[in-house]
Amino acid sequence: MSGHDQFMPVPAPAPHAHVGADVGRTMRRVQLALLPATVFGFWLFGWPAVHLFLITVGASLLTEAFCQRLRGCESRLWDGSALLTGWLLALSLPPWAPGWIGALGGVIAIAIGKQVYGGLGQNLFNPAMVARVALLVSFPVAMTHWVAPLPLGSAGAPGFIEGLRITLGALPVPDAVTSASLLGHAKTELSRGIDLAQVLDAAGGTLSAWHGARPGSLGETGALLLLLGGLYLLARGVIRWHIPVGVFAGLALPAAVAHAIDPGHYLSATTHLASGAVVLGAFFIATDYVTSPNTASGQLLYGIGIGLLTWIIRSWGGYPEGIAFAVLLFNALTPVIDRYCRPRIMGRTRRGAPIRATQGSAE
Amino acid sequence: MLAAILSLTILGAVLGAVLGVANRFFQVEGNPLVEEIEALMPGSNCGQCGFPGCAGAAAAIAAGQASPACCPPGGRSLAVTIAQRLGVSVDVGGADDPGPLVADIDESICIGCTRCIRACPTDAILGGPKQIHNVLRDSCSGCAQCIDHCPTAAMVMQPVPITLQQWFWPKPASQG
Amino acid sequence: MGFLDRFLRAAHFSGGVHPDDHKRPAADAPLRVMAPPARVYVPLVQHIGAPARALVAVGDHVRKGERIGAPHGAVSAAIHAPTSGRVIAIGDIVAPHPSGLPVRGITIESDGRDEWGELEGCDDPFALDPAEIGRRVAQAGVVGLGGAAFPSAVKLSGGLGARVELLIINASECEPFLSCDDRLMRDRAAEAVDGIAIMLHATGAREARIGIEDNKPEAIAAMRAAVAGHARIRVEVIPTRYPMGSEKHLILVLTGREVPAEGRPSDIGVVVHNVGTAVAVRNAVRFGRPLVSRIVTVNGACVREPGNVEVPIGTLAGEVLAFCGGLRADHGGPARLLLGGPMTGMQVPTLEVPVIKGTGGILVLDAAEVGGGPCIRCGDCMRACPVGLLPLEIAARVRAGEVDKAAGFGLADCIACGCCAYVCPSRIPLVQYFHHAKGELAARARGTQRNETIRTLTRAKAERLEREECDKAEALARRAAASLAAATAAKQPAAVAEKAVEDANQESGVCA
Numbered sequence A: 001m002s003g004h005d006q007f008m009p010v011p012a013p014a015p016h017a018h019v020g021a022d023v024g025r026t027m028r029r030v031q032l033a034l035l036p037a038t039v040f041g042f043w044l045f046g047w048p049a050v051h052l053f054l055i056t057v058g059a060s061l062l063t064e065a066f067c068q069r070l071r072g073c074e075s076r077l078w079d080g081s082a083l084l085t086g087w088l089l090a091l092s093l094p095p096w097a098p099g100w101i102g103a104l105g106g107v108i109a110i111a112i113g114k115q116v117y118g119g120l121g122q123n124l125f126n127p128a129m130v131a132r133v134a135l136l137v138s139f140p141v142a143m144t145h146w147v148a149p150l151p152l153g154s155a156g157a158p159g160f161i162e163g164l165r166i167t168l169g170a171l172p173v174p175d176a177v178t179s180a181s182l183l184g185h186a187k188t189e190l191s192r193g194i195d196l197a198q199v200l201d202a203a204g205g206t207l208s209a210w211h212g213a214r215p216g217s218l219g220e221t222g223a224l225l226l227l228l229g230g231l232y233l234l235a236r237g238v239i240r241w242h243i244p245v246g247v248f249a250g251l252a253l254p255a256a257v258a259h260a261i262d263p264g265h266y267l268s269a270t271t272h273l274a275s276g277a278v279v280l281g282a283f284f285i286a287t288d289y290v291t292s293p294n295t296a297s298g299q300l301l302y303g304i305g306i307g308l309l310t311w312i313i314r315s316w317g318g319y320p321e322g323i324a325f326a327v328l329l330f331n332a333l334t335p336v337i338d339r340y341c342r343p344r345i346m347g348r349t350r351r352g353a354p355i356r357a358t359q360g361s362a363e
Numbered sequence B: 001m002l003a004a005i006l007s008l009t010i011l012g013a014v015l016g017a018v019l020g021v022a023n024r025f026f027q028v029e030g031n032p033l034v035e036e037i038e039a040l041m042p043g044s045n046c047g048q049c050g051f052p053g054c055a056g057a058a059a060a061i062a063a064g065q066a067s068p069a070c071c072p073p074g075g076r077s078l079a080v081t082i083a084q085r086l087g088v089s090v091d092v093g094g095a096d097d098p099g100p101l102v103a104d105i106d107e108s109i110c111i112g113c114t115r116c117i118r119a120c121p122t123d124a125i126l127g128g129p130k131q132i133h134n135v136l137r138d139s140c141s142g143c144a145q146c147i148d149h150c151p152t153a154a155m156v157m158q159p160v161p162i163t164l165q166q167w168f169w170p171k172p173a174s175q176g
Numbered sequence C: 001m002g003f004l005d006r007f008l009r010a011a012h013f014s015g016g017v018h019p020d021d022h023k024r025p026a027a028d029a030p031l032r033v034m035a036p037p038a039r040v041y042v043p044l045v046q047h048i049g050a051p052a053r054a055l056v057a058v059g060d061h062v063r064k065g066e067r068i069g070a071p072h073g074a075v076s077a078a079i080h081a082p083t084s085g086r087v088i089a090i091g092d093i094v095a096p097h098p099s100g101l102p103v104r105g106i107t108i109e110s111d112g113r114d115e116w117g118e119l120e121g122c123d124d125p126f127a128l129d130p131a132e133i134g135r136r137v138a139q140a141g142v143v144g145l146g147g148a149a150f151p152s153a154v155k156l157s158g159g160l161g162a163r164v165e166l167l168i169i170n171a172s173e174c175e176p177f178l179s180c181d182d183r184l185m186r187d188r189a190a191e192a193v194d195g196i197a198i199m200l201h202a203t204g205a206r207e208a209r210i211g212i213e214d215n216k217p218e219a220i221a222a223m224r225a226a227v228a229g230h231a232r233i234r235v236e237v238i239p240t241r242y243p244m245g246s247e248k249h250l251i252l253v254l255t256g257r258e259v260p261a262e263g264r265p266s267d268i269g270v271v272v273h274n275v276g277t278a279v280a281v282r283n284a285v286r287f288g289r290p291l292v293s294r295i296v297t298v299n300g301a302c303v304r305e306p307g308n309v310e311v312p313i314g315t316l317a318g319e320v321l322a323f324c325g326g327l328r329a330d331h332g333g334p335a336r337l338l339l340g341g342p343m344t345g346m347q348v349p350t351l352e353v354p355v356i357k358g359t360g361g362i363l364v365l366d367a368a369e370v371g372g373g374p375c376i377r378c379g380d381c382m383r384a385c386p387v388g389l390l391p392l393e394i395a396a397r398v399r400a401g402e403v404d405k406a407a408g409f410g411l412a413d414c415i416a417c418g419c420c421a422y423v424c425p426s427r428i429p430l431v432q433y434f435h436h437a438k439g440e441l442a443a444r445a446r447g448t449q450r451n452e453t454i455r456t457l458t459r460a461k462a463e464r465l466e467r468e469e470c471d472k473a474e475a476l477a478r479r480a481a482a483s484l485a486a487a488t489a490a491k492q493p494a495a496v497a498e499k500a501v502e503d504a505n506q507e508s509g510v511c512a
């Protein structure tokens, strides 16, 4: 038994076992869950969407690498968190948006949304949503310029080079393909005093198709596949049900009530759930670990709040879609929610005092 | 555009409210008394802080001219107590902090002159004339006043040895 | 949100983890008994509480089971010679502790005869007074063998005050890799049950429940067979979940009741003993045999012949490993030596540490993956925490140096089970943060205490000096007055006397 030095000289504290999870695995699972919807979106909107996606993700990664170098910390580029941020942002952009929108968004998301707070885990707001809202407020035209689906291989779909030129802004988006998303359409028509029932009758076929072949961001059109992805994340335990269910409930319940009272002015719950970035937001954006509450009750509260606020913004706000604003607002409230929704400590009451001993029968 | 302004206004208002609440929570109430700090200090007036006695140090700390950590005999616990009282943060030294020092007598050199006993403000040294002297570690404040009084240089200041019962894990190296 | 969380809680206690148990094949290997080595190194503190006082001197001959250390203070335990032989040193030995710091201990050189000293047995323990059982258990130096090593007699003889209704025997053995209790129950079930019956008698409890996790079917069968005929002792099969063996969690699962925070099980009329302790109590009471050996699980990927070994206290870990065929070099070679299980055990830097009463396992593992990324606030640690704490928040406070705020998040309630760090995807050493913070708080409390003492002493000395000055001045004044009188009487020049008075006045001015 030749002695000492074969063992680690500086002992580590317990535990000396680990479940085996790591941050990279979690991020990879989320990306896997996003993949089908993304591929579907690529097919639906063709090369410009692919180019925009690559530019957005590339900008995020470059910014991440640059900031990490600047802060002089160990590079964690490949833990996948920056890739995921860029990916989520790309899914929320109009697919034929100019490339600089994506690039700028990637830079904003990583630099301002995350790194200025001190990097992964420190940020208060969801980086992708910070970028989306910043872009929406600064460039409202480019950010609401939707196109009708033009699947790869269909007549008139731009090829690789043509797509690149569209993305780089060298080629204007043909007017023929521009369109409005369902929510945007409903909002404009409503503001023109047209009853919703007529609006939807006229546009229903093309705008609210469940299978997703309608104008919108990649995250909107791929809703059904994103739902599948979300269920996969739930099954894998990457996320828990409280936030998504909260968002859906918070959106659907008031929508159903309002629709029952005044169908002429309020969209139905199904329309609300099926349109916009609700599915993406509920499963992938609101559930961001860093910016959402920890406890089950806190998460439920947070989800319901986001859903409710989304409905309010959609129904009465100036923007057709409100989930990004709702998420950001509740990001800001997360510390407060965390403060009040703490788990009960064993042997203590909810307020933290030791429970009273009850001497007596052990049964 | 209206909604953007509205949303950002709400955001601003909420953040402002959060900050306001935080400010109220973490605020410290005014003027801590010099005496209160002085009462916390060891009171051995050793002068290691660079002030004439503990009262001087307490006044300087209260006036913000000295760090709460300026008293070596008081050590980390005193620094933290004072910092808490003042509602300020204090850097209580990293891993290389040797901790409090106490006097130790080299028994082979001590001639039993009792001069150190007379110098010690806490009666931490035991011994009679012509006997080898000893320091009671628990009573020694680490003020080092005895050191210069020893004619044979038998006294040295040494860190308190860490025992099994007192050892604890260091703070993990920071990540990020 | 109370009702919400209750609704959302899945099982009996929230949190906990299911680590791979790695118990077999070591648990299935027959129990081996190790002969005393040439030298044993017996630390004088092997328990929670004050160190024992050495009762022998270098050169003394001791027989096996002879008391060599006397308990010191209310919570302490006696130490006995693990084998017969000569005391060759009393002094520092390497503590079985990660710090590698020394501990006071007695080194005995075996004479090879392993001869027992006089033992005071008892044929009918049930005729003994409970207090007498407590005394005999204390005499035998029995401590909790589950790891915490709390002196058993204190818990047995009602030293904690409250009346005990229920005796819970902790046989859950939830730590991965360890199987010493499993083996003990399979091989010595009857002895264990006899010990439990004695404990029932000693505590005055109405009933005993033995909690065994359902991953030990053989032990459950053996114990069920052994309790047949004991109406007041029951075997309870409980689900396998770490940290089932935590006292408070075991009580919750077996009784549905929670021990108040900052309180003890006896507050709700429960006392918990380890099943190994039951056998030690039986040996102590029936045969007067003190605790001089224990069953240790030797396990881990790098051990050649994993299994359970009955080892004399004071045997070096290296010798136990050699007894188990030594270490194997594959699997990347041995890198970590642990005393205890992987979840709460201590990593030690050298093989030259002795087995003590609380050592349930010696594990040799290969190198660990190191990590330590930033916290992504995934909340896994919170969901894993069986106590309901927010490990991420506590660790964040400690990282920022705000130990007091960490205390506000329930640091004191942390049982250091390690579930949080076990699941953390960023591999943050959460438990180290908590240990550090607890140590820091304790150090600060000690520092405050010390400052208090020193202030008192300073004031005392200053007052004493002042008094002495006064006394001296008065004495001087008296002497001066006396000499003045003498001088006047002797008609000496008045100037001298006047000067003396002046001096005296000056001196006494100090204390005016």
Ligand code: SF4
Binding pocket: B102, B103, B119, B120, B121, B122, B123, B124, B125, B135, B139, B140, B141, B142, B143, B144, B145, B146, B147
């Ligand atoms: S022993 Fe020396 S250092 Fe310690 S208190 Fe006395 S004078 Fe100060």
Ligand code: SF4
Binding pocket: B105, B109, B110, B111, B112, B113, B114, B115, B116, B117, B133, B149, B150, B151, B152, B153, B154, B155
């Ligand atoms: S002053 Fe020095 S020599 Fe004199 S008694 Fe103290 S230690 Fe000994």
Ligand code: SF4
Binding pocket: C374, C375, C376, C377, C378, C379, C380, C381, C382, C391, C392, C420, C423, C424, C425, C426, C427, C428, C430
């Ligand atoms: S498990 Fe680790 S990464 Fe996740 S919240 Fe807890 S400390 Fe942070």
Ligand code: SF4
Binding pocket: C384, C385, C386, C387, C388, C389, C390, C391, C413, C414, C415, C416, C417, C418, C419, C420, C421, C430, C431, C434
């Ligand atoms: S070590 Fe402490 S904080 Fe971590 S899971 Fe166990 S009890 Fe909870």
